[in-house]
Amino acid sequence: MEEEEEEVTDLKLQLFHNTVREHIIFLLLIILLYFSSYVIVSRFRRRDRDDLYSNDEDEVLVYRISFWLCTFTLAVAEGAAMLLPVSIASNEVLLLYPNSYYVKWLNSSLIQGLWNHVFLFSNLSLFIFLPFVYLFSESTGFVGHKKGILARVYETFIVFVLMAIIVLVLTAVLSAVFGIEKFQFFWFLNGI
Structure with missing residues (x-):
């Protein structure tokens, strides 16, 4: 009885350690990709325009948020481009050294x-972040409301929902x- 409980505990502990290790590797990878994307975007952005760094604090904040989201999107694109070669290389390493302690984490x-993470963030970047960045950088806020970031976010959100x-x-x-009947894209509307 005690051996079974100990075995279940060891299995749960091993699963926990594997999950933590995977999340740490994902975090380190996205930090590395974000840093490389930041360097690339910083290298190629225009510095000769004065309106990007105007005296208006809202414009500067909008520009920074757009810059961060575009940099994150480029990091996701870099990850997607490197995913297949990394998968092939990791498979080859596992085949060459199946019992090595140093490549045990590579499973x-x-x-x-x-x-899964690359597909999730690719879809988020393509359908949420990039349209939001474009609409956010073009927004000025609704007429008659106070100026500020919140008014621009509201306008961006409303335009984004209307476009969707x-x-x-x-x-x-x-x-x-x-006449595409087999394409059940609107299954969620059947309950209405």
Whole structure:
């Protein structure tokens, strides 16, 4: 009885350590990719424009937020580009040294987690962050409201939601026109 409890405890402890190790590796990887993206974006951004560093604090903050989100998106793109070569190299290392203590951390769970995180952040970057950055940098706030970052965020959010609704309705119309019944994109609307 005690051996079974000890074995279950050891298995849970091993699973916990594997999860913590994977999250630490993911964090270190995204920090490395973000730093390299920051260097690349800083190298190629224009420095000759005075309006980027105007006296308006809101404009400077909007520019910084846009810069950070674009840098994060480039880091995700770098990760997506390097994912297949890293997967192939890790598989080869595991085949060459299957019992090595130093490559034990390089397992299929880590690679699968990398793929999952890259796909998640790629979709977030493509459909959420980049449109938000564009709309946020172009927004000025609603007429009649106080100026500031919050007014710009509200305007960006409203325009973003309106665009999403237009795309959703356009997709529904096109799928109805072309008679795509097997494409059940609007399954969530069936409950309404």
